[in-house]
Amino acid sequence: GITFPERTKLKFMDKVPAVPKVRREPRQLRDIRGPSQEATDFTQGQYGILALGGGYLHWGHFEMIRLTIGRNMDPKTMFAIWRVPAPSKPVTRKSLGHRMGGGKGPIDHYVTAVKSGRLVVEVGGHCEFGEVKPFLTQVARKLPFPAIPISRDGLEQMRWKEEEKRLNNQNPWTFERVVTANMLGMRKYLSPYDLQLKGRYWGKFFLKHRL
Amino acid sequence: APVAKMAALSGGGAPWRRGWLPALQLVRRGSKAVTRHWKAMHFQRQKLMAVTEYVAPRPAIPPRCRAPRKEKVEEDNGYARLLRRQVEEVFRDNRMIAVCQYNSMPGEDMVLMRHYLRKHNIEVKFILNEIIRPMLSQSKYKNLLPLFVARNILLVSPETKVKEMLRVLKGVPQINLLGACIDDTILSRQGVENFAKLPSLEAAQGQTVGALALLPSQTSSLLQGGSAHLTALLDEHIRRLQAGETGNLDEPTSAQSSGAH
Numbered sequence: 201g202i203t204f205p206e207r208t209k210l211k212f213m214d215k216v217p218a219v220p221k222v223r224r225e226p227r228q229l230r231d232i233r234g235p236s237q238e239a240t241d242f243t244q245g246q247y248g249i250l251a252l253g254g255g256y257l258h259w260g261h262f263e264m265i266r267l268t269i270g271r272n273m274d275p276k277t278m279f280a281i282w283r284v285p286a287p288s289k290p291v292t293r294k295s296l297g298h299r300m301g302g303g304k305g306p307i308d309h310y311v312t313a314v315k316s317g318r319l320v321v322e323v324g325g326h327c328e329f330g331e332v333k334p335f336l337t338q339v340a341r342k343l344p345f346p347a348i349p350i351s352r353d354g355l356e357q358m359r360w361k362e363e364e365k366r367l368n369n370q371n372p373w374t375f376e377r378v379v380t381a382n383m384l385g386m387r388k389y390l391s392p393y394d395l396q397l398k399g400r401y402w403g404k405f406f407l408k409h410r411l
Numbered sequence: 412a413p414v415a416k417m418a419a420l421s422g423g424g425a426p427w428r429r430g431w432l433p434a435l436q437l438v439r440r441g442s443k444a445v446t447r448h449w450k451a452m453h454f455q456r457q458k459l460m461a462v463t464e465y466v467a468p469r470p471a472i473p474p475r476c477r478a479p480r481k482e483k484v485e486e487d488n489g490y491a492r493l494l495r496r497q498v499e500e501v502f503r504d505n506r507m508i509a510v511c512q513y514n515s516m517p518g519e520d521m522v523l524m525r526h527y528l529r530k531h532n533i534e535v536k537f538i539l540n541e542i543i544r545p546m547l548s549q550s551k552y553k554n555l556l557p558l559f560v561a562r563n564i565l566l567v568s569p570e571t572k573v574k575e576m577l578r579v580l581k582g583v584p585q586i587n588l589l590g591a592c593i594d595d596t597i598l599s600r601q602g603v604e605n606f607a608k609l610p611s612l613e614a615a616q617g618q619t620v621g622a623l624a625l626l627p628s629q630t631s632s633l634l635q636g637g638s639a640h641l642t643a644l645l646d647e648h649i650r651r652l653q654a655g656e657t658g659n660l661d662e663p664t665s666a667q668s669s670g671a672h
Binding site: 229230232233254365368369370371373374375378386388389390391393399402403404405409410411 | 443444445446447449450452453455456459460462463464465466467468469
């Protein structure tokens with residue numbers, strides 16, 4: 201049951217949203233930190249690029265993804281859809297060579313925040329993973345965060361393996377257990393966010409081999 | 412140094428009721444929580460991460476105590492098959508196959524040796540032991556198996572020119588003859604030398620024919636001996652008579668002829 205969207209190629213994403221923001225926003229790096237809550241599962245497509253770390257995607261990245269995928273896929277048999285919104289978060293930059301102070305800089309460009317575990321694009325259609333994998337890896341390498349091409353089965357397997365690891369871990373001491381019980385006063389050295397992050401995330405990085 | 416947290420954030424009277432907020436917020440110290448670089452962890456945190464790592468379950472029987480499940484199935488390489496076919500051809504086509512030990516030779520010496528052998532229609536073939544050993548064990552040349560151990564070459568030819576081959580090999584010290592299979596007979600080194608000392612095939616054939624034909628010829632001569640002797644005697648006698656008659660005839664004929672006159 202594969203449903204093709206109207207346009208099989210990726211939509212063009214604007215550099216600047218239709219209504220450019222006037223008010224400069226604070227940095228709010230918490231939109232990079234931690235696991236993603238949205239776009240973690242496949243909807244229409246069968247294969248996609250999974251982000252394994254947090255980061256910001258700007259227009260250059262969007263264009264690269266759009267053109268590479270558009271060049272390598274067959275629009276008649278395959279389709280691709282975005283799983284990230286167009287850049288909407290304004291990022292300011294001060295002009296080069298000035299000292300600190302003088303207020304916040306003007307808006308330079310817009311970005312979208314991506315957290316770990318989020319799908320960036322989805323590809324589907326009458327094709328095999330082997331056909332799609334080469335150009336998806338090509339795209340994944342160029343993204344600002346670590347990413348891998350993945351299929352539905354691959355994602356399921358990954359999650360199942362993680363679960364297995366969690367269950368058959370022989371170490372009686374887990375990060376979660378230590379943090380929730382505040383053993384040895386460890387919470388003095390940890391962030392309150394570590395209660396949810398449970399030692400798998402550190403800054404924008406996702407520690408795949410933990411647990 | 413840690414600065415006391417800002418007054419605006421301090422809880423009214425009982426901060427331990429409402430939620431967890433650090434008593435001393437480290438405001439100016441270091442970078443933010445999310446950085447582009449890998450932020451250095453506090454040592455205690457590093458220790459905690461090291462302690463809480465994943466420990467894989469160990470199987471009850473270590474894998475090396477377990478017997479190997481299946482032996483490595485050898486894939487039949489196309490190249491190996493080709494080489495095997497070539498070796499079979501060699502064994503079928505040529506009459507003389509000599510196995511020699513091959514120590515590394517300088518290139519030009521090798522070329523010269525090959526040239527000389529080629530003049531006597533002897534070809535030099537390099538054989539891989541791992542191909543030839545299974546082949547020999549299956550065929551009838553089982554006794555050639557111990558010869559194919561180290562680096563070796565085969566000298567093959569459709570004719571048996573052992574003398575010339577030995578002469579060439581004597582000039583080349585790096586190649587030692589181990590054994591040969593001539594006309595499906597396996598010969599050792601001494602056997603080959605003896606074979607070289609034998610006369611050539613034609614002479615040998617002639618000799619054999621002569622030897623074989625000796626007996627029947629003797630028999631026939633014995634059988635015909637009596638009658639031959641008799642025939643010879645009779646012939647002798649006739650000759651003598653003829654000689655006597657002609658002498659007598661000559662006189663009367665001469666007398667008649669003289670009397671007639």
